[in-house]
Amino acid sequence: MPSSRGRCPLSAFVRVLRRHRRIREFAEADLLDGLDGTERSIRIRILQHLADRGISTDGLASATREGQLGHQLLDVTLSPHGAMYSLEQISQSTNISPEDVERWFRSMGRGVSTSTSVDYNDDDLRLAQLLTEYRALGIADAGLFAFARIVGRNTSTLADASKSLIQKNLDTNRDRPEIALQFARELQRFAEFQSQLLHRAVATRLRQQISQQIRADITAEHAPEAQDIAVCFADMVGFTVLGEQLTPTELGDLADRLDTLTTDLIEPPVQFVKTVGDAVMLLSPDPTRLAAVVLKIVTAAQQHGLPPIHAGIAWGTAVRSAGDWIGQPLNRASRIATIAEPREVLADSETMRRIKSAEMTIESAGTHQLKGFTGGNQLYRILLKQQKGDQSPMQDR
Incomplete structure (x- = not known):
């Protein structure tokens, strides 16, 4: 049997041979054109790094042509590595019910x-394990979940701000993908400086959201995971003002009641994806069923004494990623919700064309400017048949 001494040089030779073969493939795909010296060496290391993570030469060529190589590098660097789990496995490992997870x-x-x-x-x-540990300390769920919502809301804001900064710099340095590595290292350093809970919550949320939102810009609509889908964001009107009048626990209780109410009213194929502060995110391949559920939530919130709910629905192509969703309809639905009046459900024209229900009335809500979207956007108001002619939503302001 050959000694380990004899296998090492052969293994090294195979690695060198594989590296040279890859470099030849990169050159043949015009991925190294116009580069020499240090710039060529850096580009080869980046391409090797991405190829080792499973990105094909064709994928690298496409990203290079579109100036998205830096985005790909940042996405790969921030993406989790190691063991992966289902919610069921996390529940079994932590002894937390699937519903509580x-x-x-x-x-x-x-x-x-x-x-x-x-x-x-x-x-x-680890994030789920923290719930077990804090419960063991005797902290009531009401306080825990109220705090969690505050953390989620603030880390979401931080991730949005960071994403905008990173996106701007990546767009400015399209020909220097190595810049993405510097951003990734800084993000990781930031996460490492947090306390135990904030480290887990911020690191998970920040890495996930920045990675996903950047990937939303580079994901082709024809990717295998892409789906045409209706997305809704619904939240409480005046929640920010309430934050100045109520304690965090009282605010958390309101958000928790909306979460519970939404969970109770969800009917397939509508899916309750997540809570973002005081907002809930829903989606469905059937916009009619989605609109029906949202109208029920708006009505039930009023009946249960919650602040008025307003909602926005948008249709488009989104991609499922790590249990979450990314894509233009998410941003569009969120923007539409912000301009809806209390107890009003607004939808874009793509959603309106797909809604088919004798139980609903659709009215024009005019043309609006949506932040982040060019031009005027025609929106439509969705009501139950019996709502038409009822008290205007404006009276609830």
Whole structure:
């Protein structure tokens, strides 16, 4: 039998041979054109790094042509590595009921997938374990989930701000993908400086959201995971003002009641994805069923004494990623919700064309400017038949 001494040089030779073969493939795909010296060496290391993570030469060529190589590099660097779990496995490992795991993740702004989908990593497992540890300290769930929602809301804001900064710099440095590595290292350093809970919550949320939102810009609409789908964001009107009048626990109780109410009213194929602060995110391949559920939530919130709910629905192509969703309809639905009046459900024209229900009335709500979207956007008001002619939503302001 050959000694380990004899196998090492052969292994090294194979690695060198594989490296040279890859470099030849990169050159033949015009991925190294116009580069020499240090720039060529850096580009080869980046391409090797991405190829080792499973990105094909054709994929690298496409990203290079579109100036998205830096985005790909940042996405790969931030993506979790190691063991992956389903919600069911996390529940079994932590002795937390699946319902409480879902509720905990939603409170943190972490998307929730089906119980058997393997979408969660070690950070998610640790995040769930923290719920067990804090419960063992005797902290009541009301306070825990109220705090979790505050953390989720603030880390979401931080991730949005960071994403905008990173996106701007990546767009400015399209020909320097190595810049993405510097951003990734800084993000990881930031996470490491947090306390135990904030480290897990911020690191998981920040890495996930920045990675997903950047990937939303580079994901082709014809990717295998892409789906045409209706997305809704519904939240409480005046929640920010209430924050100045109520304690965090009282605010958390309102959000928890909306979460519970939404969970009770959900009917397939509508899916309750997550809670973001005082907002709930829903989606469905059937916009009619989605609109019906949202109208029920708006009505039930009023009956249960919650602040008025307003909602926005948008239709478009979205991609399922690590238990969450990314894509233009999410941003569009969120923007539409912000301009809806109290107890009003607004939808874009793509949604309106797909709604088919004798139980609903659709009215023009005029043309509006949506932040982040160019031009005027025609919106439509969705009501139950018996609502037409009722008290205007404006009277609830």
